[in-house]
Amino acid sequence: MDLMTALRTTAAIREFENREVSDETIYDLLETARFAPSGGNRQAWRVVVVKDEHQRALLGEAYRRGWYEYLAQGAAGLVPWASVTNREAEQEAIRHASAFEEAAKQGPGGMAEHLESSPVLMLLVADLRYLATVDRDLDRYTLVGGGSIYPFAWSVLLAARSVGLGGVLTTMVVKDEEELRGAFHLEQHHCIAGLMVLGYPKHQPTKLRRSLVESFATFDTLDGTAVSPR
Numbered sequence: 001m002d003l004m005t006a007l008r009t010t011a012a013i014r015e016f017e018n019r020e021v022s023d024e025t026i027y028d029l030l031e032t033a034r035f036a037p038s039g040g041n042r043q044a045w046r047v048v049v050v051k052d053e054h055q056r057a058l059l060g061e062a063y064r065r066g067w068y069e070y071l072a073q074g075a076a077g078l079v080p081w082a083s084v085t086n087r088e089a090e091q092e093a094i095r096h097a098s099a100f101e102e103a104a105k106q107g108p109g110g111m112a113e114h115l116e117s118s119p120v121l122m123l124l125v126a127d128l129r130y131l132a133t134v135d136r137d138l139d140r141y142t143l144v145g146g147g148s149i150y151p152f153a154w155s156v157l158l159a160a161r162s163v164g165l166g167g168v169l170t171t172m173v174v175k176d177e178e179e180l181r182g183a184f185h186l187e188q189h190h191c192i193a194g195l196m197v198l199g200y201p202k203h204q205p206t207k208l209r210r211s212l213v214e215s216f217a218t219f220d221t222l223d224g225t226a227v228s229p230r
């Protein structure tokens, strides 16, 4: 598959065949993803491939705690955990998270409910000592640090696609970073950037819903003329 096609058609995959992914394959994905860019080429990513059942269960529980809160916020019309938001409305929405958990128990469940049985669970960790965070001292939410980690995650997903695998970068467990620290031997200078879930896809959707260039790109100023097709 050529690069343009891969970039335009690599969807989030959350349903997997009941088929094991070998350690060799996992190694090969990381062996390609290691060429991802990072600030100052510091490569502050660390990866923990989680096989242990107890650790997987911890991740599943943490994921679901966040997931039902996410659903509750979405149902209330909020952008879940937006860094600029109405915190009171958010808290009110989150109070209803247990209703979403109960509803999920009535059905077959999705990735969240079966997270621990996913073929591959990869905890993506950042070493804060090596993360160039240029916006660190600004009086606002910091964003730049993640830019040195998430391209790596995307490279894992693209590499996965090229060998018939699929997956998704998830972030729900990050909320429970402190509780997870001990189980994964994370030191204070480590933080969790996400949890990657990978496997052989049951389906491979290729038509992605994304906004048009005209809706997000302008000339000269943010409210300038839209960048439009030639």
Ligand SMILES: Cc1cc2nc3c(=O)[nH]c(=O)nc-3n(C[C@H](O)[C@H](O)[C@H](O)COP(=O)(O)O)c2cc1C
Pocket: 010, 011, 012, 013, 014, 168, 169, 170, 171, 172, 208, 209
């Ligand atoms: C930073 C980040 C965090 C995400 N967190 C989650 C998550 O916690 N759970 C999940 O199911 N998907 C998660 N996703 C996947 C997005 O939901 C997905 O990329 C988006 O909805 C587009 O889906 P599509 O490729 O199927 O169109 C995350 C993606 C990114 C980039």
